[in-house]
Amino acid sequence: MQFTLQHTDLKSQARAGLLQTDHGTIETPIFMPVGTVGSVKAVHQRELNDDIKAQIILGNTYHLYLRPGINILEKAGGLHKFIGWDKPILTDSGGFQVFSLSDTRKLKEEGVTFRSHIDGSKHLFTPENVVDIERSIGADIIMALDECTPGDAEYNYAKKSLELTLRWLDRGVKHFRETEPKYGYNQSYFPIVQGCVYPDLRKKSAEIIAELDMDGNAIGGLAVGEPAEKMYEMIEVVNEILPKNKPRYLMGVGTPENLLEAIERGVDMFDCVMPTRNGRNGMLFTKNGTMNMRNLKWADDFSPIEEDGASYVDTAYSKAYLRHLTMTGELLGLQIASIHNLAFYLWLTKEARKHIIEGNFSSWKINMLKQISNRL
């Protein structure tokens, strides 16, 4: 994998780059749609490709390991083939499930034991076997197993949690270097910076990770309950240290505003369930602000979903129709909202990239922030 920095903004840390993988080149900054169990919910691969113009999507190790299981994925020849997607894929390690399924997991030095949310069966994830599983899934970018520390964690807990994550990281990197990809193309292993909202922990974490000199680096444990200002502050602290010639991936973030603020602070890659999940729940993001499609005011608004929106669905359908689909629980409503939101997110990062290259990112961002903060 190769990362090329094309432009760096003069007034900020924002950068535009190219990330080359064996499944194609990714133009950064980039938003990556989340396809947890091997599908971006309610969106066809063809729409993902042709309409949304996704360049890379996510899968999740924990979920894919439980279903369909590693055997099936190996028989299929890897996730790309299984799902019919020949562009890059990134898999999260299950670190987020350590956080989100905290009721059914136990952390130990060796790794983390989960109770399956499906049948209650017990499973052990270790830094090593997660690498193995991710080798079997065959994503282009695979993530280290970490503990995603809650945003409101006490210092002592955050410190211990970080130390465990770092010990896991050592083991994971070692195992990654000792193993080979299974499907004839390269995989890159991204370590994850933790440290909650504590600058010294974040610094320490970033320094150790910078030393490893992996193909790219991730910032995790943000947008998990801490104030947005803290998140921005942590990004600044971390990006001061993480190598400039490697892509930086801010995990699980976020709102359109979060994306712009993070891009300004030197982040290159994002993923978030927000465009798809909120879309399914009737919320639309547009360049003029957000809309709750269940609101009565759209009932007889026959204007396009978004005039000059990023997707064909924006002009193919009216607000009134989308509201109707949403209110009646029609599947088409989930599809339209998901396509719209993802197309908007991809448009937003593409536009950011364009303005970084043009050298007017900051003024564009200020204006954009104003627009997207509206409530329509």
Next chain:
RNA sequence: GGGCAGUUACCAGAGUGGCCAAAUGGGGCUGACUGUAACUCAGCUGUUUUAAACUUCGGUGGUUCGAAUCCAUCACUGCCCA
């Protein structure tokens, strides 16, 4: 014509003397959602902007300290028998 059952909020429907502005579900309104156990979750849904109070349970009249609940009567609806 006779018999029986029924009429409760937007809809369906519980409640059969005080704990009832009235269960529950649906519908509706408004929020929330950040590396997806999420087509999910929360609040509100008689009126008065809150407190508190006021007006309601087909209509009218009555019994009672007190009625959605008991009685009388009228109206309407459904089912059954002619």
